[in-house]
Amino acid sequence: MIISWSVQHRPVLAVLCLAVITAVPLAGGCNRSGLVKVKGRVAYADGTPVPLGRVVIDSGDSPTGAWGRIKSDGQFTIGTLKENDGMPPGTYRVAILDASTAGGPDGPGKEFVDERFTDYATSGLEFRVPEQTDWQITVEPPKASR
16 A cells, blocks of 8 residues: 655654654653662672672562562672562662571581671661662671671
8 A cells, every 4th residue: 555645744744753753762761660770789898799698678568579689799680570670769778688508417507697787677778769779788797707
């Protein structure tokens, strides 16, 4: 099917094309979920990374919690609805959970962070999103391993 535009319709076509060309890149860059990308690293004061665990966000009354898995180099990325998708803007308390290896027949597991960092109320970790999106978290080792 061939569509023929008369001279009088060309300005309308030009406006429509301009609208599509402008709208497509803008829609692609939007984060429709309203989530902000947040990443960071968990390490000790000497720079040694914490090799495992989760950075967990106090979601307050929200039914959806945000968290990020700590990789062996201490790096993490926060996810809320799915892994690494970001988190809503706000001010959040943070805790470090599951930073330990499981015990087994050869003995107990190993803890990597002091217990005060495992509770939102005592960790002292608080961040503002979107103002802070690259979190450098410094923790202490468990008191028993100092």
